[in-house]
Amino acid sequence: MNSHSIVSDRSQPLKLLAISGSLRQTSSNTALLKAAQQLVPEHITLKLYDGLGDLPHFNPDIEFDSLRAVAQLKANVEWADGLIVSTPEYAHGLPGSLKNVLDWLVGGHEFYQKPVAFFHLNAQRGQYARAQLREVVKTMSGEIIEEACLILPVSKALSIEEITNNKEYCGLIQNAIKTFELAIKKEKTSLA
Numbered sequence: 001m002n003s004h005s006i007v008s009d010r011s012q013p014l015k016l017l018a019i020s021g022s023l024r025q026t027s028s029n030t031a032l033l034k035a036a037q038q039l040v041p042e043h044i045t046l047k048l049y050d051g052l053g054d055l056p057h058f059n060p061d062i063e064f065d066s067l068r069a070v071a072q073l074k075a076n077v078e079w080a081d082g083l084i085v086s087t088p089e090y091a092h093g094l095p096g097s098l099k100n101v102l103d104w105l106v107g108g109h110e111f112y113q114k115p116v117a118f119f120h121l122n123a124q125r126g127q128y129a130r131a132q133l134r135e136v137v138k139t140m141s142g143e144i145i146e147e148a149c150l151i152l153p154v155s156k157a158l159s160i161e162e163i164t165n166n167k168e169y170c171g172l173i174q175n176a177i178k179t180f181e182l183a184i185k186k187e188k189t190s191l192a
Contacts, residue, residue: 014181016046017080018119021087021098021129023053028121028157029086032173035163036084036119039173044181046084049076049101058103073101074110082115082145082184085137089129094136102136112141115187117148117180119173122155143187148180 018033030048037046054069056062077083087098105111116137120126137144152158152169163169 014044014184015079015081016040016044016084016177016180017049017076017082018046018084018086019049019098019101020052021085021095021133023095023097024088026157026159027088029088029119031158031160032086032119032121032152032163033084034160035169036173036177038160038164039170040177044177046177047076047080049073051076052097052101055097055100055104058100070104073104074108077105077108077114078110080114081188082117082180083142084117084119084180085133086119086121087126087129087133089126092128094129094132098133099136102140106140113143115145115180115184116142117145117150117176119150119152119176121152121158145180145183148176148183150176 018036020027020030020033022029024030033046033048037048040046051069051072055073056067056069085098087094090096118130118133120130134144150172152163152172154169163173
């Protein structure tokens with residue numbers, strides 16, 4: 001277990017799925033999510049979705065249950081108690097690859113009322129993509145947990161190590177994860 005991990009209630013394990021909107025090998029968004037994987041407490045499983053580039057272009061005429069990549073995406077989303085999404089901005093918008101992921105989830109039960117948190121880098125950049133992501137998730141009936149959304153105060157691309165070696169960043173990530181966990185558990189309790 002990473003020394004930065006936080007201690008929390010272990011009574012109900014939590015499963016989180018992280019989705020990066022970037023296909024770049026050295027993506028800071030992916031690095032942020034991988035850093036979060038290292039910082040979660042032991043009773044939380046944070047899995048990084050790695051099928052972004054394998055999904056075919058969304059086409060509602062396709063019988064999507066027969067497509068392995070789409071079936072895996074839906075199974076991953078259904079498995080998760082909550083989703084953490086981090087995305088870059090391309091030409092003042094969401095990357096097509098991330099929008100494609102969301103399009104494949106439209107209308108399915110897997111995403112409906114799923115708790116979602118956004119983890120981003122740099123408050124000065126990416127505001128158009130963040131606004132579009134927020135609108136799409138709301139339209140799809142995802143439940144955005146505002147208090148768990150995070151923007152790290154950075155001005156350059158960072159590696160996983162640069163994030164996990166920075167106490168301020170670690171604290172911000174851990175607090176966001178803890179807040180997300182508590183919100184999800186509160187929602188589960190209210191539905192019970």
